[in-house]
Amino acid sequence: MNLSEMHVVVTGGAGRVGKTLRKAMSAEFRKVTVLDLVAETDLAENEVASVCDIVDLAALTGALEGADALIHLAGYPIDQAIEDILRVNCQGTWNLYEAARQQGIGRVVQASSNHATGFYRRDQRVSPDMPMRPDGSYGLSKCFGELVAGLYWDKAGIRTLSLRIGNAMDRPSHRRGLVTWISPRDLAQQVRIGLTHPDIDATVIYGVSACEDGWWDNSVATALGYVPQDRIEDFATPDAWTSPLETEVAETFQGGMFCSVNHDGVIRGRADLLSKSNSDHD
Secondary structure, X not given: OOHHHXXXXXXXXXXXXXXXXXXXXXXXXXXXXXXXXXXXXXXOOOEEEEEOOOOOXXXXXXXOOOOOEEEEOOOOOOOOOHHHHXXXXXXXXXXXXXXXXXXXXXXXXXXXXHHHHOOOEOOOOEOOOOOOOOOOHHHHHHHHHHHHHHHHHHHHOOEEEEEEEOEOOOOOOOOOHHHHEOOHHHHHHHHHHHHHOOOOOEEEEEEOOEOOOOOEOOHHHHHOOOOOOOEHXXXXXXXXXXXXXXXXXXXXXXXXXXXXXXOOOOOOOOOOOOOOOOHHHO
C-alpha cells in the first residue's frame, strides 16, 4: 500500500518526537490519528485526535479501527520504577500488538531505543543481531518490545520495523549526541521504509544519521535502502565538542548516564567489561 492511501495511527503522537515526526511526514498519509493521553490541538488537515490510554486494551482496540498501520511512540522515555515501566511500556506495547492483531493491522513501526544495547562499550561496534544489553528499566522495556514484535510476526504475520533511536533532540549538544543523533528527515525516511518495504519482518535497525565514527553497524538499514541525508556534525551546537565529560561509567558505555544509575561494578579501564555485572550477559 502506498503511503498516500494509508490511515496511520501514531501513539504518543502529541509528544516531542511525535510532533517532530508528524511535521516531517503527516502530509504524506491519507489520514493520521494522533493517539495520546491528551487531545492534540495542533492538527493538520488530515489529522484527528484520539484520547486513549494504551494500557486499556479494549479502548485501544476500538481506537485502532480502520487503521492500516501504526507508528508506536507512546511510553515512558526514561527510566522509571519498574512497576510503571511494566504497566505502560511493556503492557502497553503488548496491548498495541494484540489490538493490531484483532483489527487486522499488518504494519508497525515502533520506537525502540539504543538503550536496548547500552551496556556495550564505546569502543565496540554493535549490530542488531548481537545480544541485547539494556542499561536500565527503560532499555529493558525496549528489549521486551522488540521481542513482542518478533512473537507477533511469527504468530500473526505483523511486520515491524523497530528503530533503536539514538538522540532525537533538535540538535546534538553534547559529546554523546555527536555519535547518536538522528535528524527529523532521516527518522522520517526510516519510518517510510518500515511502513512500505516488502522485506520487513521483525526487523531492527539503529535510528541514527550519518556519522563517521559511530558505534552502530547499520548495514541492515542500508540493505533496506536507508541513505542518511544529514551528517551529525553539520547540525551540532558549537559547544557539543567541548561539553563536560560524564562519569567514568557513562563515558565507558554507549548508554551514557543511563548506565550510571545504581551501578555498583568496578571499571578496570575504558576498554574493559565490568568485572561482574556484565558477565551475566556474555
